[in-house]
Amino acid sequence: MTSVPATARRLTRRSEFLAAAAGRRFHTSRMTVQGIMRTSAADSGAGMRVGFTVTKRVGNAPERNRIRRRLRAAVELASASWPSASLDLVLIARREAISAPFDQLVDDLRNAAPALASGKGAAAPKSSRNGGRRRGKSSARPDAASRGGGNDVHEKTDKSP
Numbered sequence: 372m373t374s375v376p377a378t379a380r381r382l383t384r385r386s387e388f389l390a391a392a393a394g395r396r397f398h399t400s401r402m403t404v405q406g407i408m409r410t411s412a413a414d415s416g417a418g419m420r421v422g423f424t425v426t427k428r429v430g431n432a433p434e435r436n437r438i439r440r441r442l443r444a445a446v447e448l449a450s451a452s453w454p455s456a457s458l459d460l461v462l463i464a465r466r467e468a469i470s471a472p473f474d475q476l477v478d479d480l481r482n483a484a485p486a487l488a489s490g491k492g493a494a495a496p497k498s499s500r501n502g503g504r505r506r507g508k509s510s511a512r513p514d515a516a517s518r519g520g521g522n523d524v525h526e527k528t529d530k531s532p
Contacts, residue, residue, distance in 0.1 A: 380418070380419075380420045380421070381420065381421060381422065382420050382421065382422030382459060382461065383422075387420070387422065387459060388422055388424070388461055390407055390459065391405045391406060391407050391422065391459045391460065391461040392405050392461065393407060394406050394407025394408070394459075394487070395407070395487050396487075397482070397483040397486050397487055399479045399483075400465065400467050401464070401465055401467045401468045401471045401475065401476060401479060402442070402462055402463060402464050402465055402468055402476075402479060403462075403463040403465070404460055404461070404462055404463075404479075404480070404483040404484075404487065405460070405461040405463065406458055406459060406460045406461070406483075406484070406487030406488070407458070407459050408456065408457060408458055408488070409457040409458070409459060410457075418455060418456075418457065419450065419453055419455075419456065419457075419458050419459075419460065419484070420458075420459045420460070421446055421459075421460045421461075421462065422459070422460070422461045422462070423439055423442055423443070423461075423462050423464070424461060424462065424463045424464065425438050425439050425442075425463075425464040426463075428466075429464055429465065429466050429468075429469075430466065430469065434469055435464075437469060438464045438468045438469050439464070441468065441469070441473065441476060442462050442464060442468065442476065444473070445473065445476040445477045445479075445480050446462075446480060448477045449477050449480035449481045449484070450484075452481050453481075453484040453485070453488075456488045458484065458487065458488050460483070460484060460487065462480075
């Protein structure tokens with residue numbers, strides 16, 4: 372059973388997925404491909420590595436598994452035309468990947484890897500992981516006293532005699 376050829380090994384650690392998320396991106400309606408060139412001397416000869424992400428938002432477990440199998444098969448076919456670069460790719464599937472023609476998935480991958488290897492993909496956003504939202508109290512949130520929290524004494528608002 373060969374799910375991914377020797378030219379495209381699997382990403383397995385969370386740190387590898389996070390590193391690819393900090394790289395460039397290639398978007399289609401069926402998937403987003405994140406990629407980053409590896410620069411460490413130990414990993415530079417490893418060739419292309421691929422990771423798959425199919426979240427629960429995409430569908431139930433059988434649907435997610437089917438999408439993951441389709442993407443693995445598409446990687447097998449597309450990897451023959453990929454550049455021999457030290458590149459880590461993460462494929463993030465979207466719902467449309469389950470019903471898209473298989474040839475379209477392969478074409479998306481054939482276009483994504485060279486674009487990311489050459490630096491033509493979209494740059495990763497510079498904002499923080501929380502979407503640019505600040506953590507902690509913001510000026511839009513009421514303070515504890517106005518929410519009724521704390522040990523403040525409040526006037527009775529009942530107007531009955």
